[in-house]
Amino acid sequence: MTRFNKENVGMGILNGADKTLKGTYKAGQYKTYHAYRRAEKRANWIAGIAVLSLFVLPLVLFQVFAIDVAIILMTIYMLYIVNISYRSGQIKADSKAALNQIAANYRKKVKIKGWNIYDGVYDEDGESIEISFFKERSFINNVYRLIRGNSYTVPLEQDDFDVLKFFVEQQQKSNAFVVYTTMPLAVKNDFEKRGFELTEINNRYRNKPGRWDYAAATGFLVNALWHYPKTFKAYTLKVADLQK
Known part of the structure; x- marks a missing residue:
């Protein structure tokens, strides 16, 4: 992630020639x-x-x-x-590096599996971070995971949820990034029950997952066919008890 610079993820400082090559590479990469x-x-x-x-x-x-x-x-x-x-190679690599950094700052050793983090485009209240709960994979990869079973990531496992809550808390306390995401109503309700405050934002910030990506993330093949949610909405994420 471009805002999680190389100093933050311990990759060092590039010299002039390397910076030129890196700049050329990033010019052909998605930034968000x-x-x-x-x-x-x-x-x-x-x-x-x-x-x-x-x-x-x-x-x-x-x-x-x-x-x-x-x-x-x-x-x-x-x-x-x-x-x-x-x-998309750079934003995926940056997301992985950022997740490793967040996990390293958490109070216990964890590996984040259920969400990814990217530079956002929601700038009404300052710079933003986008969280995604659905990983993009090929159709064959998704079907394989569904057949194999036990590879779902939604709803989040407790460690994944706790680290996400920790990360959002840090953004609120330091008044840093606005954190937002896309989710269906059922996932939104689960987050609210577990202490998050979600505020709906314009649909232009929404990133709906593909049917098979959604099915693989939830672990049920039928979710790609008959139970794919009709409505996904974009929401900002905050920890509710910090709002009091």
């Missing part, structure tokens, strides 16, 4: 999770159009032409996905 997710959605649209063309175009054009169009679109999709994967 929001930008990364927006690119993923565009890629999914390309894949959807490719599949749809196989069914619709044969009705009005030659079937061979429809297959050619679908192949071209799927090739564009694959190249786009590879590009997205490359360009």
